[in-house]
Amino acid sequence: MIEVLPRSEDERALWQATLDLAELLAGLPWTLVGAQMVMLHAFEAGAVPGRTTIDLDLLFDVRAFVGATDEATRRLQSAGFASAGREPDGVAHRFVRSLRAFGRASDAGWRVGRSSSIAAMPPGARRDGRRTPTSPSGS
DSSP: OOOOOOSSHHHHHHHHHHHHHHHHTTTSOEEEESHHHHHHHHHHHTOOOOSOOSSEEEEEOTTTOTTHHHHHHHHHHHTTOEEEEEOTTSSEEEEEOOGGGGTOOSSTTTTTTOEEEEEOOOTTBOTTSOBOOOOTTOO
């Protein structure tokens, strides 16, 4: 088990949002990525994490379950998240939800835990639109 020691109320709210999303998305093939995952690795190593992030980034395995992003979208929307559209690169979706939904009533730190980015990049695709080589098995 990794001991997470939030340094502020904002960090506590974001870790709670992480746990809430883990429960909401149970059974889907996803992983935490980005700054929050870096912080988790720091805690695991006993190091002091760097800056606090303001969002959660999730990556879904659309090879394991082709409809993963559709199902995640349905679950996020049913939990009060609203679509904030696609990222400018067109391969990720952004969802937002008020901090009040995460048990935080104040407006201070309103950006913390406000979004969840879902990357929906097909196998072999790159952000620049070119394809990367894959093996015959697709990996």
